[in-house]
Amino acid sequence: MDKESSIQSVHLSIDNLTPPQLTSNSAIFDPQSSIETAASSSNTPTGTRSRQPNRAPEKRLTLFALRLAVLEKAATGLGTLGFIWATVVLLGGFAITIDKTDFWFITIILLIEGTRIFSRSHELEWQHQATWSLADAGVNSFRAVKTQSHVVVRACKAIFRVNSVGKQSSPVRKLKQKERSWVKKKTLSRTWTSSDVPILPYGQWVFLSRNISRLLYWLQLASALACVVLSLIKLILRNYGTIEKGDTDKRNRKSALTIFYALALAEALMFLVEKAYWEWKVIYKKILDRVSTECELGPVGLVSVRRFFYDAYSKCVNGSIFDGLKMDLVSFAMELLDSDSVDEQLIGVRILEKFTKNPSFSEDTLQKIGITITVIERLVEMLNWKDPQEEEIRKSSAQILAKLASKKLNALRVAGIPGAMESISSLLQVHRISSTVSYCGEISRKEVLGDKDDYGYWAFNELGLQILKKLARDHENCGKIGNTKGLLAKIIDFTRVSERQLKDERVTESQILTVKRSLQVVKMLVSTTGNTGRQLREEISEVVFTVSHIRDILRYGDKHPMLQKLGIEILTSLALEVDATERIGGTGGVLKELLIIFFKRTMPEDQNHVRIAAGEALGMLAFESKNNCHRILKLKVLDNLVDGLNHPLLRINSAKILRNLCIYSGPECFQQLRGVINAAPTILMEIMTEENKLQEMMVGLASQVLKYMTSEEASDMFKIARIQEADLAMALVQILKKYPQPQTKIPRIRRYVVELAIWMMKDSRMNIQIFKNLGLEQELEGITETTSEVESFNIFSGAIGLSRYKMSIHSLVETAMNLLTNDLGD
Incomplete structure (x- = not known):
């Protein structure tokens, strides 16, 4: 029977590189839910939002930009009003009548204010331009722009720092080397860096664009201070000239001049307040550094924060003062x-x-x-x-x-x-x-x-x-990965790891991380369900290095059990395809390495999941594969498998392997499998005492093992196990009564019970009467009324059944009913 090509879709935790481990009660043959839980779509705790009171530290900068913009626009408004007052009222109306001193004071103030307004309107543009170059991050800081005296201090520090360069911490040196490397790489560009553009052919250092903002800044300060001095002189002295009696042209001159000087003083003071607030917040309160620290942007975060602030401030100044708040x-x-x-x-x-x-x-x-x-x-x-x-x-x-x-x-x-x-x-x-x-x-x-x-x-x-x-957690994405030319080969290429790396005790986890991740990706791809999964498994198995890379991991990876487990799970999923099963079995040493891991008793308990996974893989590789069954038997492990039925960790998978060997090895291996009858007493005792998955597997194995025994051997077996056939019959009927409906965790237990009951009735007519007395016929009728598709398949992929049984459960029930009815007729 051909195998279907789907398997359970496994979803890994996105923050954990370790895939889910199989427990002793889990198996690939079990039906699994293919519905992904909602929790898997997000790994962010619900309490994350309340862990930090200020979840947007940059709001301090946008508020700072708003306040600066208010002061700037207020100063600009006062300056505009003063300029209009001077040009319209004073120079326009009193240009001839005002005193010569006042005329020149007003003219100088207007020229100064015009210069300051011009400088202010362009300073932000040049400062903003200076932040475009990361290469000048250390030069175009606010400290360099604001306080020229700091240059002298830095120069003095630099002299003393020359002797201590070797003492710098390694992270600092690396950061500086990285920035120098970045600057060097940028010189290869065919375009200009804005901060390095020479405005004039001569005096290039003075006229570099990154220095223009400094010049404009100091020009503004000088203009504002000059305006304050001149305005205060005139407001204090008030020597606006004498007004002769009866001279009506000069009667409002004093008031007009006082208003103008007051406006000029207010506008200059407003500007100085803005600059003082700027200096206080940036230089002394270090608002940019604090925001960069709170945002955890790292050593170069100040460059990003500075650029963000300039953009926010530009929007507040050039547009509405509230535009920056939206950033x-x-x-x-x-x-x-x-x-x-x-x-x-x-x-x-x-x-x-x-x-x-x-x-x-x-x-x-x-x-x-x-x-x-x-x-x-x-x-x-x-x-x-x-x-x-x-x-x-x-x-x-x-x-x-x-x-x-x-x-x-x-x-x-x-x-x-x-x-x-x-x-x-x-x-x-x-x-x-x-x-x-x-x-x-x-x-x-x-x-x-x-x-x-x-x-x-x-x-x-x-x-x-x-x-x-x-x-790859999503089914559709897996298909896209498989359809991308050359991608599967690249992924599989990274699963290769040498014997030296696997055995070297000095190899760190980070050095194995690439291999681990590639195996995880392959595992998720081969675990995909439906036609997509079939195509992916075929393509991955056709890559000639897939199985051999995994074999090397199994052979030399004792120090890396998680790599072994991932490789084993990949083989288990690939084994759903007939061709892949034969490729795996035909690759020298794979089955042998799996058996070595499965029976390795010296393995630490915390690595038992690897042994369980190896048993699952062996069970799948032996399933419906006559060649692999023969290969396993040639390794002479039948006695070990029989002994494994007594080991709590191995007994479920040992039972699976033995059952598949009995079913699919063929009649030519009958004598070779005769040794399995030694397990009969253990199997009978497990049926009588265990429950759930183990009981299901033992009932299923018993129906196959008893076929290798004669009636005399079977009678002796019951004596050795100290169990009467009537007791076994009662146990089987009780199982049917316990499970009146198909069970998703143990979907085959009712089928196995019917198979074992049929053998017992064929073996002895006395058993037919025992089953009649126990009410087997009534239970069989209940099965026909409650059977479902879940009982018709050997293995499952999520909610999808794979490899349908050749004989339906209805046919088995009919055979059992005929045995009961025919005996009744006799």
């Missing part, structure tokens, strides 16, 4: 992803990466990214960027997508983007010496990667496998 760091970062500037793209992905990893911000951040398809498309596109200058952007994008795929709905959105699987596949790239050598001999990590300092291939490989692992 947040996540939306700001998503906007930067669409920029053509590498610096801006890097700022954007850095913010999103940090926020998606931060438990306080990850939920909201992932939700916002998940509903913005254009952002997901941009992140997927970045996975294809292989330019060394864009390595950090590519890596951050992969990390963001790995987090995004943790939620099922977001995973569907990622996989639904055209070309997404191809982009993820581009992350799985290992530079091997040659395609032939890659599978032959030992290749060191450095030989495989080439110069690993040039590009982080292993980091991208792990991220690619992590994304695929999370996407």
Whole structure:
């Protein structure tokens, strides 16, 4: 009978690299629910939202920008009013009559204010421009812009710091080296960096765009201070000239001049208050540093926070003062992803990466990214960027997508983007010496990667496998992974691990992580249900290195039981396909290694799950495979399997293997299997004393083992077990009474009971009368009225039955009823 090609869809926890373990009471033959629980779609605790009172630290910056904008617009309004008053009232109406001193004071103040307003209107633009370059992050700080005296202090510190460079901490040195490397890489660009543009051909240092904002800043301060001094002088002295009696043209001059000087003073003071507030919050209160720290953006976070603040402040000044309040760091970062500037793209992905990893911000951040398809498309596109200058952007994008795929709905959105699987596949790239050598001999990590300092291939490989692992939780995504050209071969390639690496005690878990993740992805793919699962299992089994890589893990991976368990579970799922079953059995040493693990008594108790998994795999490989049954028998493990029936850990799987050997080995192995009758007393005792799964397996095995016995041997067997045939008959009838309906956990127990009852009635006519007296006929009638499809299959994949029995349960019941009826007629 051909095998169907579906198996239970296994869903792994997205935050745990360890797949679920099989217990002693679980089996692949059991029907499992294919309905995914709602809890699997999200791993974020419900209490996450209340863990941090201030879940948006950048709100301090938007409020700060609002207040600055209020002061700025107030100062601008007063300046505009003063300018109108001077031009219309004073210079227009009193230009001839005002005193010469006042005329020049007013003119100078207007020129100063005009200069300040012009400087102010352009300072923000130049300051904003200065934040576009990450290379100048250390130069274009607020401290450099605001306090020129700090330059002298920094210069003095730099002199003393020369002697202590070697004492810098390693993280600091690495950060500086990384920034210098970034600057060096940027020089290869064919476009100008905005902060390095020479405005004039001479005096380039003075006229660099990054220095213009400083010049404008000090020009504003000087203008405001001059305006305060001049206005105060005139308001204190009030020497507006003498007014002769009867001179009506000059009677309002004093009041007009007082109003003008008061407006000029108020506007200048308002501006100075704004600057003082700016200095207080930025330099002394360190609001930018505090927000960067609270957002946990890391050493380069200040660059991102500064750029965000300038954008918010620009919106408040140039538009409504409330426009900046609508900004947040996540939306700001998503906007930067669409920029053509590498610096801006890097700022954007850095913010999103940090926020998606931060438990306080990850939920909201992932939700916002998940509903913005254009952002997901941009992140997927970045996975294809292989330019060394864009390595950090590519890596951050992969990390963001790995987090995004943790939620099922977001995973569907990622996989639904055209070309997404191809982009993820581009992350799985290992530079091997040659395609032939890659599978032959030992290749060191450095030989495989080439110069690993040039590009982080292993980091991208792990991220690619992590994304695929999370996407593979969905059935449709598994199909897309399988349909992506070359992707399955890449995944299987990463399951290869050398004997040296597996046996080396110095190998850390991180060095095995890539192999572990690749095995997890393969396991999830081969566990897919339906036609998609059949196609995936066929394609994966056809890759010539799949089984051999797993065999090496089984043979040398004693120190890595989780790798062994994953490999075994892959074999178990592949065994649902007839061709794959033969490939596995035909690969030298696979069955032998499984049996060694299954019978390995020296294995620690915490690794018993590996032995259980090995038993499950052996049971599946022996199922409906005559060749594999013969291969197992050639290994001379029949006695070990019989002994395994007495071992609490092994008895269920030993019973499965023995039953399959008895059914599928063929008549030519009859004499070789005669040794199984030694297990008969143990089987009978287990039937009488155990319940549930173990009882089901023992009843099923008994109906096959008794076929190898003569009537005399069967009689002796009952005596050895100290059990009467009537007692066994009563136990079987009680089982039918206990389970009047089909059971999902033990769906075959009623079928096995009927099979054993038929053998007993055929073996002895006395048993027919015993079953009649016990009311077997009534119970058989109950079976015909309650039977369901769940009793018609050997194995199950979720709610889907696989490998239908050749003889239906109705036929078995009819045979048993005929035995009872014919005897009655006699």
